[in-house]
Amino acid sequence: MFFLALRHLISRKRQTTLTLLGITLGAAAYIAISAMMLGFQEFIIDQLVNNDSHVRINAREEMLNEQVLNDSFFPDGELVNWVKPPMGRKDNAYILAPRAWLDRLEADEKVQAASPQLVAQAIANYAKLTVGVRLIGSIPDIQRRVSNIEKYMLKGKFSDIGASGNRIVVGKEFLDKIGASIGESILLTVGKSAPQPFKIVGVFRLGVKSLDETTVFGALSDVQKLNQTPSRISDIAIRLVDVEQASELASNLNLMGQEKVQSWNQANEGIMSVFKTQDIVRNSMTFAILIVAGFGIYNILSLAVSHKRREIAILRSMGFEPRDISELFLTQGVILGVIGGLLGVVIGLGASYGMSLVRVSEARGLGTGQMMVSFDGLIYVKAFLLACIASSVASFFPARAAGRLEPIDIIRGENS
Amino acid sequence: MAIQMHDIEKSFGTRATKVLHGITGEIQSGEMVSITGRSGSGKSTLLYIISTLDRPSAGDVTIDGVRFSAMNSKQLHGFRNTKMGFVFQFHHLLPELTALENVLMPTLKTRSSKTRRAFALELLREFDLSDKADRLPAQLSGGEQQRVAIARALVMQPRYVFADEPTGNLDSANGQLVMNLFRRINHERQTTIIYVTHDQDFAAMASRKIQLVDGKLI
Ligand SMILES: Nc1ncnc2c1ncn2[C@@H]1O[C@H](COP(=O)(O)OP(=O)(O)OP(=O)(O)O)[C@@H](O)[C@H]1O
Ligand SMILES: [Mg+2]
Numbered sequence: 001m002f003f004l005a006l007r008h009l010i011s012r013k014r015q016t017t018l019t020l021l022g023i024t025l026g027a028a029a030y031i032a033i034s035a036m037m038l039g040f041q042e043f044i045i046d047q048l049v050n051n052d053s054h055v056r057i058n059a060r061e062e063m064l065n066e067q068v069l070n071d072s073f074f075p076d077g078e079l080v081n082w083v084k085p086p087m088g089r090k091d092n093a094y095i096l097a098p099r100a101w102l103d104r105l106e107a108d109e110k111v112q113a114a115s116p117q118l119v120a121q122a123i124a125n126y127a128k129l130t131v132g133v134r135l136i137g138s139i140p141d142i143q144r145r146v147s148n149i150e151k152y153m154l155k156g157k158f159s160d161i162g163a164s165g166n167r168i169v170v171g172k173e174f175l176d177k178i179g180a181s182i183g184e185s186i187l188l189t190v191g192k193s194a195p196q197p198f199k200i201v202g203v204f205r206l207g208v209k210s211l212d213e214t215t216v217f218g219a220l221s222d223v224q225k226l227n228q229t230p231s232r233i234s235d236i237a238i239r240l241v242d243v244e245q246a247s248e249l250a251s252n253l254n255l256m257g258q259e260k261v262q263s264w265n266q267a268n269e270g271i272m273s274v275f276k277t278q279d280i281v282r283n284s285m286t287f288a289i290l291i292v293a294g295f296g297i298y299n300i301l302s303l304a305v306s307h308k309r310r311e312i313a314i315l316r317s318m319g320f321e322p323r324d325i326s327e328l329f330l331t332q333g334v335i336l337g338v339i340g341g342l343l344g345v346v347i348g349l350g351a352s353y354g355m356s357l358v359r360v361s362e363a364r365g366l367g368t369g370q371m372m373v374s375f376d377g378l379i380y381v382k383a384f385l386l387a388c389i390a391s392s393v394a395s396f397f398p399a400r401a402a403g404r405l406e407p408i409d410i411i412r413g414e415n416s
Numbered sequence: 417m418a419i420q421m422h423d424i425e426k427s428f429g430t431r432a433t434k435v436l437h438g439i440t441g442e443i444q445s446g447e448m449v450s451i452t453g454r455s456g457s458g459k460s461t462l463l464y465i466i467s468t469l470d471r472p473s474a475g476d477v478t479i480d481g482v483r484f485s486a487m488n489s490k491q492l493h494g495f496r497n498t499k500m501g502f503v504f505q506f507h508h509l510l511p512e513l514t515a516l517e518n519v520l521m522p523t524l525k526t527r528s529s530k531t532r533r534a535f536a537l538e539l540l541r542e543f544d545l546s547d548k549a550d551r552l553p554a555q556l557s558g559g560e561q562q563r564v565a566i567a568r569a570l571v572m573q574p575r576y577v578f579a580d581e582p583t584g585n586l587d588s589a590n591g592q593l594v595m596n597l598f599r600r601i602n603h604e605r606q607t608t609i610i611y612v613t614h615d616q617d618f619a620a621m622a623s624r625k626i627q628l629v630d631g632k633l634i
Binding site: 003004007010011310311313314315316317318319320321322407408411 | 460464469470489490493494495496497498500502504506508510511512513521522524525568580
């Protein structure tokens with residue numbers, strides 16, 4: 001039947017070409033759109049995952065309000081009227097038992113590295129310029145293993161920070177903004193004490209403007225000294241062996257102490273939900289394209305079935321079974337789906353490659369100046385499968401109808 | 417080996433209009449039987465019933481000892497494929513396939529196209545179509561198309577060939593040609609030929625004539 005199905009398709013060149021075009025464009029559009037959206041998502045997620053940490057343990061800063069106090073003082077739900085409603089912050093700017101945390105994490109085989117950090121808001125001063133920065137104190141040799149920061153170093157090495165000695169590594173945007181250059185010193189203060197000079201020994205560029213503008217890395221002990229909180233830490237950044245386990249591990253760790261534990265995706269819920277919306281848009285668009293292509297196939301095959309009634313009757317009189325007849329038309333749909341899908345994959349790949357060459361402005365403050373395009377194989381597999389499934393489903397109904405035709409009705413209708 | 421008809425009746429519709437009234441008889445293997453009668457007398461109806469394409473309302477058809485009503489779909493289609501050939505008034509060739517491919521179409525069912533190819537070519541040669549084997553039906557005359565259709569009906573070397581007005585759409589010269597072919601097949605291969613015709617001369621070529629009047633044999 002395959003042979004005859006192929007002949008049928010070839011004999012209807014125009015219709016076949018048009019249908020094929022529909023499926024091909026559908027699959028190619030799906031690939032191009034997915035490549036663009038996923039490329040962007042991959043880039044952002046890579047930033048979130050690899051440039052910060054998979055899981056972050058944070059000193060918890062809890063806001064106090066009526067609700068919190070009512071719950072703990074009047075757990076039975078009595079009606080309480082506050083004369084002056086309580087407000088304020090239950091402040092724990094530091095992790096209470098850092099050693100216990102670090103020991104526990106070290107023992108966990110899911111954890112690849114855990115970097116204790118003291119994160120402080122600081123003010124940088126150079127010449128007459130003053131810029132607010134996020135000063136991250138860490139142990140460089142451990143921090144290196146938690147994030148990909150070394151990959152993004154433009155000048156110097158991240159490990160140049162050393163164990164102490166007031167050396168820092170700063171973002172490129174920050175450097176431009178403040179007008180200093182590598183090798184020079186800037187003044188940093190956290191507001192509690194006199195400013196101290198820190199020497200710039202390296203520059204990085206993550207590609208996210210807001211980070212490159214404000215992030216400054218220093219040695220943990222230096223930042224602790226500047227902050228006048230020796231041996232205190234505020235964060236532990238964790239890298240896992242398998243990033244997929246981040247949420248689960250974060251939930252487990254959350255039960256173990258007062259500190260807030262968040263996986264990268266929990267911490268960036270806002271962005272993740274934007275991605276979810278993007279995916280919904282992408283999927284419904286794909287769905288629409290497939291419905292259109294599917295209806296095309298359905299129409300053309302239904303038409304073919306009614307055109308070919310005589311031939312169906314004669315095939316049945318030759319001993320071909322209803323199943324063979326259904327197969328004849330189903331095969332046509334599947335051939336269209338497979339060829340259209342393959343062509344779509346090729347064109348989609350070409351389009352994606354073309355897009356990846358397009359230079360985009362860095363106005364968004366993101367990326368490398370090149371359009372971010374994903375070449376994830378799964379996109380192509382999905383596009384191909386979607387094309388095949390849509391055309392199979394669309395040809396199923398005409399094929400079934402063809403199989404149900406009774407040859408005698410057709411022959412009687414045409415012959416006597 | 418024979419086709420037996422036991423008291424066949426056929427009615428159409430809910431307010432039963434009876435087309436065939438209790439037809440009983442037997443067609444022996446190797447016979448050449450013509451079915452004649454006025455238009456509307458039930459010739460086509462009878463032919464389709466004894467060739468398994470249609471089912472009788474009452475009564476029974478037995479082919480080579482097997483009751484048609486007792487066959488399952490697989491047996492039925494196997495029967496049609498290997499034991500029966502059909503020729504209709506309109507040739508019903510598949511327009512996408514060449515003459516030779518059309519002839520070989522029934523062999524696809526049993527995947528025997530390779531082994532039957534030589535035979536198909538021989539049939540085409542016998543029917544004076546050797547040089548037209550690679551032509552599409554649209555490039556053949558009506559008579560040639562009908563001869564291709566007959567070759568197709570014969571390619572599985574069936575025991576029975578059923579033809580409903582095979583000459584109905586042809587001029588007398590081509591009609592004569594087709595009927596001569598039938599007679600030759602009947603003589604040379606002992607193929608049973610059962611055909612419906614309006615033409616008295618063609619009907620007379622049969623070894624036995626069945627005449628229908630208002631759905632009854634006379
Ligand atoms: N599907 C049907 N529904 C109702 N009546 C039918 C049907 N098929 C055939 N008939 C009737 O049965 C009768 C016999 O039809 P049949 O086709 O067997 O005649 P026929 O002898 O072959 O005629 P012709 O020489 O014109 O081909 C006719 O009166 C026809 O109207
Ligand atoms: Mg008739």
